[in-house]
């Protein structure tokens with residue numbers, strides 16, 4: 001069980017909920033990092049008293065340092081600061097709750113120190129799954145998923161002694177706010193439409209990914225890497241109620257599922273307490289009042305991002321990094337209202353067409369694929 005954490009991405013949705021869970025569990029917080037929210041990070045530092053606080057820019061860090069002059073906290077900035085937080089000797093677990101590729105190098109630094117990774121940054125595995133899981137194996141670092149679907153699968157795999165007994169893992173997907181609509185009907189959906197998720201309250205990037213179903217595509221790859229499954233042993237099923245968080249089908253036909261209310265604090269708590277479970281103040285699931293549970297197949301024509309991600313999963317190599325880089329850039333443009341919802345998938349497809357995939361990539365190849373993919377998408381903004 002975790003005693004002390006470094007929390008990367010403390011001011012986002014997962015970060016704030018992680019601090020709530022730490023408070024309940026009595027887990028010490030040794031380092032906090034955020035992108036640019038000086039006000040909230042200052043409040044968090046005053047409350048949790050970490051030894052290190054990190055912001056992305058030098059200017060923001062200087063401002064934070066000025067405000068925290070009365071406390072014995074070191075303030076750092078940039079990727080180097082995040083790496084320092086991840087490698088901090090005082091924390092045994094690193095919660096990676098940053099959004100996007102930015103989490104990769106700090107995650108590798110934490111793995112190098114043999115720490116437990118409570119992984120809430122799926123982009124890391126999508127871009128560099130082989131690299132990250134190989135490093136974790138070599139250093140004996142545990143990767144415990146925080147993503148609700150992967151936490152569910154991880155829970156259903158407890159007690160499984162032979163992965164060969166698993167026929168497939170089944171990821172559930174809420175379908176997002178545009179479930180049931182055709183590609184034409186979603187083409188002109190706005191930022192506000194996309195940010196209206198039916199079941200979960202999350203940050204803007206992942207909420208847009210839920211609307212395109214790219215999130216499920218990224219989770220498809222995340223599942224392959226986390227559970228060492230080839231793509232043909234990962235399935236996706238639409239489940240609108242988000243009560244069944246995912247399932248594992250064993251070779252004798254037994255299907256195990258994890259159910260619960262849609263509350264991210266459950267997978268966060270489990271990632272910190274595993275292999276144990278701790279008391280939670282959250283409302284338990286009431287089977288007698290929860291809505292009927294329904295399941296159906298995803299519409300890959302209406303949601304081409306999911307299809308592209310599944311294809312990239314089969315291709316392997318740098319395909320995931322290209323897909324993810326293009327998607328991060330396209331979602332940023334969509335959130336800035338510079339492109340339409342219907343532009344996201346074609347921009348990702350354009351990047352995948354233009355950049356050749358490299359197999360068995362080194363870290364530099366992955367960073368290069370990511371950079372090229374973003375460049376192609378950003379060109380659209382400028383011209």
Ligand code: MG
Nearest residue numbers: 147148149219
């Ligand atoms: Mg998820």
